[in-house]
Amino acid sequence: MAKITTIIDIGSNSMRMVVLQKSSRFAFHLINETKSRVKISEGCYENNGNLQELPMQRAFNSLKSFLNISKSLKSRKVICVATSALRDAPNSKVFLTRVKKELGLSIKIINGEKEAYYGGVAALNLLHNNEFVTIDIGGGSTEFCFIKDAVIQKTISLDIGTVRLNEIFFGKGNIKEAKEYIKKNIEKIFELGIDIPKVAVGIGGSIRAVTKVIMKNRSYNLDVLHGYTYTVQEQKDLISRIINANNSDELKALGIKKDRFDTIKEGTFIFNAILEELKIEKVITSGVGVREGVYLCDLLRNSNHKFPSNFNVSVRSLLDRFEVDSNQSAYFGNNAAKIFEVLKPLHNLDDKFKTFLIVASKLHSIGTTLNFYKVNDNAFNFILNGLNYDFLHTSRVIVAHTIKFSKKSLPTKKDLFEYKELLPSLETMQWMSFMISLNLMINQDFSKPKVEYELDGETLNIKLPEYSFLIESSLDKLEKPNNLNIEIL
Incomplete structure (x- = not known):
C-alpha cells in the first residue's frame, strides 16, 4: 500500500x-x-x-x-x-x-450495504467496543452495521437521508408523514432477525453536530468528538430543542454552526426517530466513517479487515514518529507491567489500568522530542489530542495524567480537578503516578537493568543487578502511596 x-x-x-x-x-x-x-x-x-x-x-x-x-x-x-x-x-x-x-x-x-460495511470496519477498528450498531445519517440514506462479539453480523441501508426527506416531506411541512416514512423503513431492520444492541456508534455530520451541542451544554472540557459517549435519556430534552428550534437564531444559540442550519433539524429528527425505534440507550460519537473504512479495507486486506489483537494504531503511530529509542520504550513498557503486577495486592486496580500504565510509560519520552523542558506537560497536552483512535475519553485522559504526574510528588485532588469528570479516584491516580515514576527512576541512566520485584507485606523489595547511587537517592525523595515502604537489595 x-x-x-x-x-x-x-x-x-x-x-x-x-x-x-x-x-x-x-x-x-x-x-x-x-x-x-x-x-x-x-x-x-x-x-x-x-x-x-x-x-x-x-x-x-x-x-x-x-x-x-x-x-x-x-x-x-x-x-x-x-x-x-x-x-x-x-x-x-x-x-x-x-x-x-x-x-x-x-x-x-458503492451500494448501501458496502457503505454500511465501511462504517462498521472503521468503528470496529478505531473504537474500543465489541457490540454496537453504527448509524450513519447522510443526505440520501442512512446506513446501519450490526456488530456482535467484534464481528460484523449484518448491514442495511435505508432511504431516509436528510436531503431526501427535506425535499419529499420536511420542505412541505409534512412532519407526521416523515415520521411514518421513517418508522416504516426501520421495520426492515427488525425483519433481519437479529438482536438490536443497546449501544449505537453515531457517524456522519448531523450526529457529530448534535454531539457538539451536548458537549457545549455540559461545558465539557475535552475538545474531542471521537469517542464522546452519552446516554440517550439524559439528552432527550436537548435533542428535542434542536428539532423544535423555530429559526436560525435559536439554532445558533444552541451551538449549531451556520453551515448546518439547512439540515440539522432534519438530521436530528431522523436520529431521534431511529434511537426511539431501536430503543438505543447509549451513543458513542465516531470521528471516523466511510473514508477511514475504505482506507482500512485496503490496508488490512490480508487480515480480514481487522488489526492484529492488542494492536493500538494511535500508540504505534506516535511511537513511530516521536519516540526517542524503541528499545527504551519497550523496556519501560515491560517494566511497567512487572511493577503493576507485584503491587496488585495493594492497589487492587482493574487490569485496564495496567494497559494505561504500559501505554503511558512507552509514550512518556515523546515529550522530550517536542521539547526537553517541561517534558511532562508537553506530553500531557499532546496526548490529550494525539491519541486519535482506539481510546475513549476516559482512557486518554488517564494516560495523559499518568504521564503528567510521573514525578517525585503524588497528584492532589486540586491537580485533578479540571478533568475530574473523566478520571477515577484520587487514590487510583496516585498509584498510577507512583508506579510510572518508579518505572522511570529505575531506568534513569537508560541501562535497562534487569530488576526483580518482591512484595513483603507493605514493603516493596527491589533487587538491582548492581548498586546505583542515582536510583537510591531518587527513591528517597519519591512520595509513596498508602505507607508503602521500599527496600533496595
Whole structure:
C-alpha cells in the first residue's frame, strides 16, 4: 500500500477527503482533512432522481481542488467512492464520464450495504467496543452495521437521508408523514432477525453536530468528538430543542454552526426517530466513517479487515514518529507491567489500568522530542489530542495524567480537578503516578537493568543487578502511596 493515500467520499450533501500517511506496517496518521458542502443531490429527488447541472458543477470544481491538495501532499494513491446520490441517479454516468475524462479520476459507486460495511470496519477498528450498531445519517440514506462479539453480523441501508426527506416531506411541512416514512423503513431492520444492541456508534455530520451541542451544554472540557459517549435519556430534552428550534437564531444559540442550519433539524429528527425505534440507550460519537473504512479495507486486506489483537494504531503511530529509542520504550513498557503486577495486592486496580500504565510509560519520552523542558506537560497536552483512535475519553485522559504526574510528588485532588469528570479516584491516580515514576527512576541512566520485584507485606523489595547511587537517592525523595515502604537489595 502507498505510504500516502487519499480517500474521497462523495455524499449527497457533502464531499469529504482524508489524506493518511503510513508510519509502519499498520500504523498511520491523518495529514489532511477537507470538506466541501457541494450538495450534489440538490433538486434531484424532485426531478426523478436526476442530478442537476449546478450541483454537478460544484462537485466537479471541488474534486479538482481536492486532487490539487492530494498532489501537493505527494499522495501516490487516490480512492474515490460515491454513495446514495450517484447510485440513485439515472444520469450519474454523465458526471462520472466527465470526471474521468477531465480529471483522470475513476469514481467507484458503492451500494448501501458496502457503505454500511465501511462504517462498521472503521468503528470496529478505531473504537474500543465489541457490540454496537453504527448509524450513519447522510443526505440520501442512512446506513446501519450490526456488530456482535467484534464481528460484523449484518448491514442495511435505508432511504431516509436528510436531503431526501427535506425535499419529499420536511420542505412541505409534512412532519407526521416523515415520521411514518421513517418508522416504516426501520421495520426492515427488525425483519433481519437479529438482536438490536443497546449501544449505537453515531457517524456522519448531523450526529457529530448534535454531539457538539451536548458537549457545549455540559461545558465539557475535552475538545474531542471521537469517542464522546452519552446516554440517550439524559439528552432527550436537548435533542428535542434542536428539532423544535423555530429559526436560525435559536439554532445558533444552541451551538449549531451556520453551515448546518439547512439540515440539522432534519438530521436530528431522523436520529431521534431511529434511537426511539431501536430503543438505543447509549451513543458513542465516531470521528471516523466511510473514508477511514475504505482506507482500512485496503490496508488490512490480508487480515480480514481487522488489526492484529492488542494492536493500538494511535500508540504505534506516535511511537513511530516521536519516540526517542524503541528499545527504551519497550523496556519501560515491560517494566511497567512487572511493577503493576507485584503491587496488585495493594492497589487492587482493574487490569485496564495496567494497559494505561504500559501505554503511558512507552509514550512518556515523546515529550522530550517536542521539547526537553517541561517534558511532562508537553506530553500531557499532546496526548490529550494525539491519541486519535482506539481510546475513549476516559482512557486518554488517564494516560495523559499518568504521564503528567510521573514525578517525585503524588497528584492532589486540586491537580485533578479540571478533568475530574473523566478520571477515577484520587487514590487510583496516585498509584498510577507512583508506579510510572518508579518505572522511570529505575531506568534513569537508560541501562535497562534487569530488576526483580518482591512484595513483603507493605514493603516493596527491589533487587538491582548492581548498586546505583542515582536510583537510591531518587527513591528517597519519591512520595509513596498508602505507607508503602521500599527496600533496595
